[in-house]
Amino acid sequence: MAHSLNGKVALVTGGASGIGACTVRSLLEEGAKHVAVLDIEVEAGNVLQNELNTKYGENKVTFIECDVTNKETLVGAFNAVQEQNGYIDVVVNNAGILDDTPENFERTININLTSLIRSSLHSWKIMHKEKGGSGGTIINFSSVAGLLKFEAIPIYSATKTAVLKFSTCLGDETHYTRSGVRVLAMCFGVTDTPILENNTKLFDETAKINFKEFKLQRPESAGKAVTEAYKQGTSASVWLSNADEPALDVTKDHSKSMESALKVYLKMQQQKKKHQQQKQQQ
Numbered sequence: 001m002a003h004s005l006n007g008k009v010a011l012v013t014g015g016a017s018g019i020g021a022c023t024v025r026s027l028l029e030e031g032a033k034h035v036a037v038l039d040i041e042v043e044a045g046n047v048l049q050n051e052l053n054t055k056y057g058e059n060k061v062t063f064i065e066c067d068v069t070n071k072e073t074l075v076g077a078f079n080a081v082q083e084q085n086g087y088i089d090v091v092v093n094n095a096g097i098l099d100d101t102p103e104n105f106e107r108t109i110n111i112n113l114t115s116l117i118r119s120s121l122h123s124w125k126i127m128h129k130e131k132g133g134s135g136g137t138i139i140n141f142s143s144v145a146g147l148l149k150f151e152a153i154p155i156y157s158a159t160k161t162a163v164l165k166f167s168t169c170l171g172d173e174t175h176y177t178r179s180g181v182r183v184l185a186m187c188f189g190v191t192d193t194p195i196l197e198n199n200t201k202l203f204d205e206t207a208k209i210n211f212k213e214f215k216l217q218r219p220e221s222a223g224k225a226v227t228e229a230y231k232q233g234t235s236a237s238v239w240l241s242n243a244d245e246p247a248l249d250v251t252k253d254h255s256k257s258m259e260s261a262l263k264v265y266l267k268m269q270q271q272k273k274k275h276q277q278q279k280q281q282q
């Protein structure tokens with residue numbers, strides 16, 4: 001069943017620039033009633049709010065200064081959006097940084113993973129059908145770095161793999177049938193945004209990624225992919241948005257990694273049995 005964004009209230013973390021800002025634009029193009037943009041970049045947030053309110057009409061977009069790592073500020077922003085709009089139908093957890101310098105690893109985990117989980121759990125509480133909500137959609141931003149191995153960015157990659165696992169578990173059918181909360185995961189390929197202006201935030205001086213080897217996609221393509229995934233995606237689905245091509249549902253390919261996990265599980269069962277037999281023979 002295709003889902004519609006018409007009349008929906010959305011909240012986008014880190015929505016003042018890059019893929020987040022393009023997602024805000026795409027949500028409005030698809031008929032969202034209101035989009036709240038949470039970000040630490042006050043100037044960019046206000047510029048975006050003013051530009052989009054001029055284009056789409058008064059009060060379509062609200063910028064809220066919010067550092068997602070600050071629990072009180074994050075929950076306060078959610079409360080403000082609910083009070084102003086009555087409900088939140090869609091939460092896009094986009095805020096993220098790429099900083100794999102070892103001295104900053106906790107901040108990277110805090111923004112990319114801990115805050116995303118906190119925001120998802122808060123959304124869950126608001127939207128859950130058995131907790132007084134009427135369902136909704138959480139869209140979590142992972143990366144191709146969550147699917148593949150890029151040794152120059154081990155910390156970033158760990159956060160993005162964890163985002164995938166968290167999203168596919170939270171969105172699983174067992175939860176979805178009760179909660180009515182769809183959870184989708186987006187994996188973007190290299191996209192031309194301000195996230196990395198140079199290579200200095202990679203793991204160490206030997207770590208290199210030649211981003212120019214990849215077809216850099218436009219952030220507009222990534223933003224469009226988010227709303228396409230919203231319209232088509234089943235809960236726990238995983239979406240690839242790469243090289244300006246249309247969003248691709250890669251849930252089946254992603255779950256092949258679960259088949260490998262199953263092989264590991266079966267191997268471990270064999271080893272356990274062998275260990276028990278050896279103990280009995282002693």
Ligand SMILES: NC(=O)C1=CN([C@@H]2O[C@H](COP(=O)(O)OP(=O)(O)OC[C@H]3O[C@@H](n4cnc5c(N)ncnc54)[C@H](O)[C@@H]3O)[C@@H](O)[C@H]2O)C=CC1
Nearest residue numbers: 014017018019040067068095096143188190191193194195
């Ligand atoms: N650009 C790329 O090639 C790819 C990006 N992604 C993911 O897409 C998301 C967006 O990235 P981009 O648009 O590329 O980066 P960006 O740097 O253009 O945008 C990130 C936004 O998050 C905001 N932000 C950072 N820390 C924050 C905090 N503590 N609280 C609130 N807002 C905060 C920034 O101010 C910025 O507006 C990230 O999660 C990133 O990991 C995933 C794959 C590829």
Ligand SMILES: CCCCCC(=O)/C=C/C=C\C=C\C=C\[C@@H](O)[C@@H](O)CCCC(=O)O
Nearest residue numbers: 143145150190191192195196197198199211
């Ligand atoms: C190959 C790694 C995939 C990881 C994708 C991801 O999640 C994050 C990508 C982050 C950064 C993308 C940067 C794009 C930058 C371009 O603007 C490029 O022109 C910058 C070139 C930087 C350089 O000095 O080589």
